[in-house]
Amino acid sequence: MQMLICDWDGTLYQNNRLEKKLLRQLQVLGDRNVVRAVATGRNLFSARKVISPEFPIDYLIFSSGAGVMNWPKQKLIKKYSLQRTKLLKVVNYLQNENLDFMVHRQIPENHWFFFHRTVNHNPDFERRMKIYQKYQIPVANWEEKASQVLAIVPENPEYFQKLKKRFPDLTIIRTTSPLDGSSLWIEIFPKNVSKSQTASWLSKKIGITTTIAVGNDYNDEDLLHWSDKSYIISSAPEVLKQKFTTCNTVSEVIKNEFGEI
Numbered sequence: 001m002q003m004l005i006c007d008w009d010g011t012l013y014q015n016n017r018l019e020k021k022l023l024r025q026l027q028v029l030g031d032r033n034v035v036r037a038v039a040t041g042r043n044l045f046s047a048r049k050v051i052s053p054e055f056p057i058d059y060l061i062f063s064s065g066a067g068v069m070n071w072p073k074q075k076l077i078k079k080y081s082l083q084r085t086k087l088l089k090v091v092n093y094l095q096n097e098n099l100d101f102m103v104h105r106q107i108p109e110n111h112w113f114f115f116h117r118t119v120n121h122n123p124d125f126e127r128r129m130k131i132y133q134k135y136q137i138p139v140a141n142w143e144e145k146a147s148q149v150l151a152i153v154p155e156n157p158e159y160f161q162k163l164k165k166r167f168p169d170l171t172i173i174r175t176t177s178p179l180d181g182s183s184l185w186i187e188i189f190p191k192n193v194s195k196s197q198t199a200s201w202l203s204k205k206i207g208i209t210t211t212i213a214v215g216n217d218y219n220d221e222d223l224l225h226w227s228d229k230s231y232i233i234s235s236a237p238e239v240l241k242q243k244f245t246t247c248n249t250v251s252e253v254i255k256n257e258f259g260e261i
Helices: 020-031 044-050 084-096 123-131 157-166 195-206 218-226 250-258
Strands: 002-006 035-039 059-062 067-070 075-079 100-104 113-116 136-138 148-153 170-176 184-190 210-215 229-233 245-247
Touching: 002 195, 002 250, 020 035, 020 250, 035 195, 044 059, 059 195, 067 195, 075 195, 084 100, 084 113, 084 148, 123 148, 148 157, 157 170, 157 184, 170 218, 195 210, 195 218, 210 218, 210 250, 218 229, 245 250
Parallel strands: 002 035, 002 210, 035 059, 113 136, 210 229, 229 245
Antiparallel strands: 059 067, 067 075, 100 113, 100 148, 148 184, 170 184
């Protein structure tokens, strides 16, 4: 059994729209017993804003792999949490590094977060704070488990490398801000959380034999390396286009892999 697994923002969902042709293609793939999955960095709350319950997919891997939904049934089938001891170390480190960050509650309430704001000029952090203004609490009041930590920093890969070196027992994911298209977002998860690891878990659970993955940014790289066949959208960073087959749209990938639909 085959599975097509695609990132959402910038991959399936380009320029804030979906191709009409793509919806028909996904419906036909479902009729052919091809499993259709979306793997997104969005949390469930955010994903539901743009993906309707009727959207023709079978599974949603959200929060970069921290949770999985059976989409037609709207049923949560897998979730992960950070151990409190490790979480405390991360929070202390980020505070000492004078970085702006958010500690997200456990799934499915992980659109709520505890925030730490510095005096640094950080428009992208403030932009996200405004979007989630109803769902935020100062980190001084935090005393819970969490699903992840998100640090929003200037466009400087050194922050990412420092965190990877400091916390080898956690998954550290780099992605480009979906808000301003340039700031660096660093997501911190349990070691067993990533798009590829969760996709692998799902594949084994439902008996997938072949996978085809499509992405467009750094947080898709592990998924693309893991998948049997992989494509990168042409708007992706140049370094990624050098590693994977380039395509313009998911519709193009479906045509290449499954023929004209």
